[in-house]
Amino acid sequence: MIVVIHYNEIALKGKNRPFFENVLCRNILMMLADAGIKNAKAQRISGRILVRVSGDKPVNFFDTGSSASGAKIVKDVLSRTFGIKYFAFGTEVEAETESIKKQAILFFKKPYPKSFKIKARRSEKNYPFTSKELEEEVGAFVQGKTRIPVDLDNPKKTLFIEVVQRRAFLYCEKIGGLCGLPFGVSGKAISLISSGLDSPVASWYFIKRGCKVTFLHFHSFPYISKSSQENVKELLNILRRYSPEKLKLILFPFGDIQKYIVPRVPSKFRIIFYRRIMMRVASLFCKKEKAIGIVTGESLGQVASQTLENLRAIGDAAKFPVFRPLAGFDKEDIIRQAEKIGTYDVSILGGEECCTLFMPVSPATKCRLPDIKKIEKNLGGLGKLIKNTCANVEIFGV
Structure with a gap:
């Protein structure tokens, strides 16, 4: 399982940002351990935190209501961890167009949604594609395979793609957090x-x-x-x-x-x-x-x-x-x-x-x-x- 975590105020901390990020990582791992998930790892990347949870059984990251997968516990813990703006359960592939397309299609299972949209974002500009080009290419691929109509204004399903540090992270649902600051940074x-x-x-x-x-x-x-x-x-x-x-x-x-x-x-x-x-x-x-x-x-x-x-x-x-x-x-x-x-x-x-x-x-x-x-x-x-x-x-x- 991989969870992409975004924060808000921490991004404004300038040179002190690594300190806040490290404390947030520590807090996440401690709260997960309290909830019985002791095999998690947290990693700082550009403007985000990644949490990986390993296990003997494959995780159905699409089903955050399944307690058997552990996703329900992770969702509950992150929903009450201060410092998080939102988080998402997703998958990770190489930041290469064909790999992204193959992974994107896995997010669309029958019965198909009535419409969809691809929303891409790059944290760096040194890739052979722009965010808009990636949206168009992946969107065309998904539509060609599924025949689902594209709706850029009011889609029934949105697939988010984040390209950062030579990796692409894909997810559909943003789960709101409590925001605030990480426990312990303010005395x-x-x-x-x-x-x-x-x-x-x-x-x-x-x-x-x-x-x-x-x-x-x-x-x-x-x-x-x-x-x-x-x-x-x-x-x-x-x-x-x-x-x-x-x-x-x-x-x-x-x-x-x-x-x-x-x-x-x-x-x-x-x-x-x-x-x-x-x-x-x-x-x-x-x-x-x-x-x-x-x-x-x-x-x-x-x-x-x-x-x-x-x-x-x-x-x-x-x-x-x-x-x-x-x-x-x-x-x-x-x-x-x-x-x-x-x-x-x-x-x-x-x-x-x-x-x-x-x-x-x-x-x-x-x-x-x-x-x-x-x-x-x-x-x-x-x-x-x-x-x-x-x-x-x-x-x-x-």
Whole structure:
């Protein structure tokens, strides 16, 4: 089996392009191996990546729905590998007209399509034919053998021919990928993840941009149930499908810190202080994990803590940049994306989150940062409590 893979953004990386291509090749092979296909090889060629899968049995590359051939598994893996614009199952022959014609006719089996088109592309110009000449010659050959009408505007079947590095690659179906950047090319970040809808989607977008994400979940067990922890683990199992590496999950027990905050902070500011402490903790783990930023699922104006004023007060506590990929998203946008990536069904289960513990009746919507800092000066024991709690986290690989 041979798969021709095209990317988009990587082509713009100039002298750094080989680095991005090599990482994408590595990720593809790792994800294929995770899916049980360990006999694959990836090769960089001009503007493309080729994946070859060998096996004892011949592969029917025309049938991507056949699990017996392995094509179905390859299709599933490449469809969720970031960095790929589209890919195609095809065949490979010498870049010589007669060889291309003999291979092209194999793509046309009875019952024939009502019309067809040949679309050729050369990556280099040092061949004895132009792209148009190749299209005409191969098209005439196929039509002569099959009598199928040619339709250049709306064909029922298109045969693509790519001529590159003295080889010709032929295929019919382009299968769309997720685009983005290869996992691992954009550094590391800490994502504050809950069992809700927003933060898994925000994390997915950061993974899509090539970031390695370590997940930090705050829970209030034993004061409330473990449901949020279990749901978060399940969410990471889903996000793991988009990552060639295991995902790291840090479970931070937040209940005792909340109990410390409640009698010392006006109730209307309670959520703001919870979130500020989360930023302080995330900053500590950024240092430990050598991450360079914090990712949250906050969306502007969605809840009381997510007004511009409150987001400013929360972000002020962070020692590292805070990224909010969903800041401009409507809730409906987030729900649609959660459904698309597979996290929706888990996120709506409604696990008990830490912020539901000691929830204020009327949270502040426009707090002033000087007021918050003034109250914070009276929380002398907070730093020690955070440090002690950091020593009691649980860490999992998902």
